[in-house]
Every structure is written in C-alpha cells, then in structure tokens.
Amino acid sequence: MIRTDAVTKRFGPVLAVDGVDLDVREGDRYGLLGPNGSGKTTLVRLLLGLVFATSGRIEVLDRPVPRRVKEVLPEVGALVEGPAGYPHLSGRTNLALFDAAGPGGSRRTRRQRVHEALERVGLGGIDARPLRAYSLGMRQRLGLAAALLRTPRLLILDEPTNGLDPRGMREIRDLLAELNAAGTTVFLSSHLLFEVEQFCSRIGIVDRGRLVLQNEMAELRAPTGRVLVSSPDAGRAAALLDGRVERRDGDRLFVRHTDSAALNALLVEEGLRVAEIGPERRSLEQVVLDVTTTSSDRHD
Amino acid sequence: MIRVELLKLVRRPRTWVAVGLLCMLPVVVAIFVSTSHLAPPPGKGPAFLSAVLNDGSLYPAAGMAMVMPLFLPIAVTVLAGDSIAGEASGGTLRYLLIRPVGRTRLLVAKLITVIVFVLLAIGAVVGTSYLAGSMLLGNAPPAAVGEPGGVTSLSGAPLTPAELALRVLATVGFVTVSMIGLAAIALFFSTLTDSSLGAALGALSVMITSDVLVTLDAAKVVQPYLPTRYWLAWVDFYRDPVFWRDIERGLLLQGVYLVVLLGASWANFMTKDIKS
Numbered sequence: 001m002i003r004t005d006a007v008t009k010r011f012g013p014v015l016a017v018d019g020v021d022l023d024v025r026e027g028d029r030y031g032l033l034g035p036n037g038s039g040k041t042t043l044v045r046l047l048l049g050l051v052f053a054t055s056g057r058i059e060v061l062d063r064p065v066p067r068r069v070k071e072v073l074p075e076v077g078a079l080v081e082g083p084a085g086y087p088h089l090s091g092r093t094n095l096a097l098f099d100a101a102g103p104g105g106s107r108r109t110r111r112q113r114v115h116e117a118l119e120r121v122g123l124g125g126i127d128a129r130p131l132r133a134y135s136l137g138m139r140q141r142l143g144l145a146a147a148l149l150r151t152p153r154l155l156i157l158d159e160p161t162n163g164l165d166p167r168g169m170r171e172i173r174d175l176l177a178e179l180n181a182a183g184t185t186v187f188l189s190s191h192l193l194f195e196v197e198q199f200c201s202r203i204g205i206v207d208r209g210r211l212v213l214q215n216e217m218a219e220l221r222a223p224t225g226r227v228l229v230s231s232p233d234a235g236r237a238a239a240l241l242d243g244r245v246e247r248r249d250g251d252r253l254f255v256r257h258t259d260s261a262a263l264n265a266l267l268v269e270e271g272l273r274v275a276e277i278g279p280e281r282r283s284l285e286q287v288v289l290d291v292t293t294t295s296s297d298r299h300d
Numbered sequence: 301m302i303r304v305e306l307l308k309l310v311r312r313p314r315t316w317v318a319v320g321l322l323c324m325l326p327v328v329v330a331i332f333v334s335t336s337h338l339a340p341p342p343g344k345g346p347a348f349l350s351a352v353l354n355d356g357s358l359y360p361a362a363g364m365a366m367v368m369p370l371f372l373p374i375a376v377t378v379l380a381g382d383s384i385a386g387e388a389s390g391g392t393l394r395y396l397l398i399r400p401v402g403r404t405r406l407l408v409a410k411l412i413t414v415i416v417f418v419l420l421a422i423g424a425v426v427g428t429s430y431l432a433g434s435m436l437l438g439n440a441p442p443a444a445v446g447e448p449g450g451v452t453s454l455s456g457a458p459l460t461p462a463e464l465a466l467r468v469l470a471t472v473g474f475v476t477v478s479m480i481g482l483a484a485i486a487l488f489f490s491t492l493t494d495s496s497l498g499a500a501l502g503a504l505s506v507m508i509t510s511d512v513l514v515t516l517d518a519a520k521v522v523q524p525y526l527p528t529r530y531w532l533a534w535v536d537f538y539r540d541p542v543f544w545r546d547i548e549r550g551l552l553l554q555g556v557y558l559v560v561l562l563g564a565s566w567a568n569f570m571t572k573d574i575k576s
Binding site: 049050070076083085086088097101102146 | 301303304307308311312313390391392394395396397398399400401402571573574575
C-alpha cells in the first residue's frame with residue numbers, strides 16, 4: 001500500500017526525513033511511532049504529496065507520488081497535524097464544502113454521505129453551531145469524519161486521538177478496528193506508546209528523521225524465553241530453581257524457562273505459593289528505548 | 301471547486317461588511333453634499349463631484365472616483381492576499397489539496413472568486429450611488445453633464461441616458477480589469493507567505509509605491525509601466541469623443557501584470573512545500 005525507497009527531505013540545513021524505507025502492506029494496522037519533532041508529520045506530508053522529497057521514491061497504492069498523486073488521493077482519507085475547518089461555518093457545512101471541493105461524489109447523495117460520516121465518528125447529533133465553538137475533541141472527530149467521507153481504501157492519520165478523553169480514544173480505536181476489519185488499511189502516526197501498542201499490528205519507529213525499526217508487533221513482543229514469577233516464597237523458589245533464575249527483584253523472579261505452565265506445576269508441587277506467573281514479553285516502551293538514542297527535545 | 305469558493309465568499313460575513321463599507325462612502329458624501337449644497341469647486345475633491353449637484357445621474361461615476369483610489373484596492377488586496385495564505389494559516393489548505401483539489405485549479409478558483417467580489421463590490425457601489433444620486437441630488441436631465449470645465453474636463457456635448465449607462469458599464473469593466481491586476485499581485489504574495497496580512501501588506505506597498513512614483517516627475521521613465529498609472533483612465537469614458545489612448549494602455553498593462561504574476565504565482569505554488 002505504501003512503499004518508500006530511501007526517501008529524504010531536507011528543509012534548508014535541517015534533515016527532517018533521512019533515508020526512510022517504509023513498507024506498509026494491504027490490511028495492515030501500521031503505527032509510526034516517534035517523539036514530537038522526529039519527522040513523522042513530514043513523512044505523512046510526503047506520502048500525500050503536500051511536501052516534495054529531496055531524494056528517494058514514494059509509492060502509495062502502487063502509484064508513484066507525487067507524479068500520480070491525483071489518482072491516489074481520491075482513495076485515501078487523511079488527517080494531517082490536527083483537524084482544520086472554516087471557523088464561522090457549522091461542522092455539517094464544513095464537511096459538505098469539503099466534499100464538494102473534491103472530484104466525484106454525486107451532489108444528490110452529499111447530504112447522506114456527510115450524515116453517515118458524522119454518525120460514524122459519534123457526531124450524528126451535532127447542531128448548527130459554528131466550528132469555532134467546538135471542543136478539541138469534537139474537532140478531532142470532525143476531522144476523522146472528513147477523512148471517512150469517501151470510504152477510502154487507505155487511511156493516513158497523524159495523531160488521530162489527539163485531544164480526546166480516554167473514552168473517546170477507545171471509541172476511535174474501535175472505529176478504526178472496525179474499518180480495518182472491513183478491509184481498510186490504517187496507517188497512523190503517534191507519539192503515544194499506549195495507543196500504538198493497543199491498536200497496531202505492525203510498527204515503525206522514527207528517531208531524528210530515520211526509521212530505526214520496522215517490524216510486526218507480534219514479533220517484537222514475542223516471549224523473551226524467560227518466565228516472570230511472583231511469589232511470597234521467592235527466596236525458597238530461587239533456591240529450588242537455582243541456576244535458572246536470571247534476576248531477582250523482591251518477590252519477583254525472572255526464570256529462564258519456556259513453559260510457564262510446567263514451571264507453575266513444579267513450584268506448586270514443592271508447596272510454594274505462586275501469586276502471578278507468565279512468560280515475559282518486552283514492553284513496547286522497552287523496544288523504543290532500545291532503538292532510540294536520546295530524547296529528541298534534549299539539547300545537551 | 302469554483303462553486304465551492306463562491307459559496308465560501310458569499311457565506312463569509314467579511315465579504316458583506318466590505319461591500320457595505322464601500323457602498324457607505326458615496327452615500328455619506330451624497331448626504332453631505334445634498335444637505336449643504338456645497339460641492340467642491342472644480343479641480344478639488346473627488347472627480348465628478350462638482351458636476352453632480354445639479355445632476356444626480358452622474359453620481360455613480362462620482363462614487364467610483366471616491367472608492368477607486370484607495371478603498372476598493374484595499375478591499376481587493378485584503379481578499380486576494382487572504383486567498384491562499386488564509387487557507388494556509390487556517391490549516392484548510394492541506395485538506396483542500398488532499399481532497400484532492402489540483403493546485404492550478406485552486407489558484408484559478410481563487411482568482412475567479414476575487415473577480416466576482418470586485419464585480420459584486422463595484423456593482424453595489426454603482427447601484428447605491430445611483431440610488432443616492434437620484435434620491436438626494438439634483439434630477440436635472442443628463443444634458444447638464446455637458447458642463448464644460450471642472451476636474452473631469454468633460455467635453456461639453458450632452459449625453460443621453462442610454463449613452464451614460466453604457467459609459468458607466470464601461471467604467472465597471474475597466475475598474476474590474478484594473479483591480480484584477482492588483483489582485484494578481486496580492487495573489488502572488490499570498491502564495492509566498494502563510495500570513496494573509498503579510499500578503500495584503502505586500503500588495504498594498506506595491507500599490508502605494510506605484511502611486512507615489514506616478515506623481516514623481518523624476519520617475520518618468522518607469523511611469524508607463526506602473527500598475528496604478530492608468531487606474532483613473534476610465535474618466536476618459538466621460539469625454540466626447542471617448543479618449544481611448546490611456547484606456548487601451550491601461551487594459552494592456554493590467555493584462556501583462558495579470559499574466560506575469562499569475563504565472564509567477566502558479567510556478568511558485570506548484571513547487572511549494574505545504575508545511576502549514
């Protein structure tokens with residue numbers, strides 16, 4: 001769906017995007033993770049033909065961008081760096097104008113399309129108040145509605161849950177999952193680990209303009225080969241499993257073992273109490289910390 | 301896209317405020333002149349005003365002469381300067397472009413919108429001036445237009461109402477073309493910056509510089525090429541016979557400005573990184 005080949009963008013002396021090779025496949029829930037200022041938004045703009053690459057190649061929906069971006073964009077819904085609209089008009093009018101500006105889309109069914117898009121994002125009941133009276137969360141939902149207007153094959157969303165409360169985030173995540181299940185490829189960028197961890201099946205991590213990691217979430221979070229045991233009898237358990245305990249942290253033991261069920265049985269057989277047991281997985285935070293260098297907003 | 305832009309134009313309160321303010325000026329002047337019966341002596345004050353005391357039917361021309369040098373151009377530069385830069389600073393430019401709206405198409409739609417605004421504004425000014433003139437000022441037959449002398453240097457031959465209407469129409473056309481030249485300058489600045497105020501100020505500074513140079517004898521060499529040089533040439537429509545030389549040059553000059561600056565705007569906008 002999206003493929004870039006050593007794409008680089010330089011703004012004057014600043015290298016915003018540096019040799020990035022993105023690979024997003026059909027049906028993916030791709031999460032582009034990186035701190036603010038790491039080049040995520042520039043990358044999104046490059047994909048949409050808003051910003052032109054200094055070098056490298058970009059392909060979206062199997063067509064080169066920006067050369068054939070006109071054929072690509074009608075099938076893409078996008079949210080770039082926050083929603084926007086005309087502040088003196090209502091949400092409905094904004095969507096209708098936005099819909100009318102683009103090619104295709106019959107005028108007869110416009111009202112219906114706008115209504116459906118608003119329903120999808122939970123704004124079905126909005127009144128005629130102007131956009132300037134909207135909360136950030138409502139604007140964010142309206143931006144999403146605009147992205148969904150033409151039932152796109154690919155959604156490119158930059159920080160889609162920005163400004164939403166936890167319940168709103170959950171709703172949007174469920175909506176995106178539903179769309180994804182129906183065949184829409186979702187590419188989202190975020191600086192929120194939690195959001196990406198909850199939703200994405202595949203992630204890329206950007207650090208200072210470079211794509212430092214790109215992999216399946218399942219692979220990144222595969223068991224590490226250790227079992228994490230939490231027991232009030234940690235001391236005795238450590239003695240029993242001597243040699244296989246790699247680290248002890250109070251009541252918690254990190255045991256080199258591949259089968260937590262078997263380990264549990266062994267401990268219980270010896271009369272040891274087990275409060276918690278399970279295979280250890282790397283957290284996404286750990287993955288990010290491992291591949292990124294320093295915080296991008298630090299200037300030492 | 302053009303339809304959308306026009307909808308945005310008419311649904312924007314600012315448009316109507318601008319048109320209202322433009323119309324108010326001639327009306328206010330008409331009220332003062334009619335109550336005091338003191339028209340400025342020939343050669344002073346706005347063109348045509350000395351002639352309208354007896355005859356209100358020339359008042360639309362006088363109204364144009366009032367709004368033309370400053371008021372109307374300011375309204376046009378604000379609108380044209382806002383056209384791309386305003387969308388950029390509001391964040392809507394990126395959403396229009398990914399809808400997708402082609403960059404060329406957007407630029408053309410913006411220019412057409414400005415032209416429609418100019419026609420709307422001039423039409424409203426001419427209309428209200430006509431009403432104000434016929435209601436508040438003298439209603440002598442249009443023959444009185446032929447008074448010799450005065451700032452307008454009208455040539456003396458009487459004009460029939462039909463001839464007068466035709467000339468007012470020609471005026472509207474000429475002023476519109478002049479404003480399009482200015483709009484092209486503002487549009488060009490609008491593609492350079494994300495600040496609509498900056499773009500409007502840029503175009504205004506061009507206009508004011510040109511205004512100053514037009515009156516400066518030392519700048520004689522460049523005067524025929526200044527954008528505002530022939531702006532008031534429409535006054536020549538009210539001579540008999542019409543004095544075409546400056547009118548033709550004015551139209552040609554504005555055409556050149558339009559083509560060159562629209563081309564520059566296009567070249568700049570097509571290759572511009574949209575970072576807003």
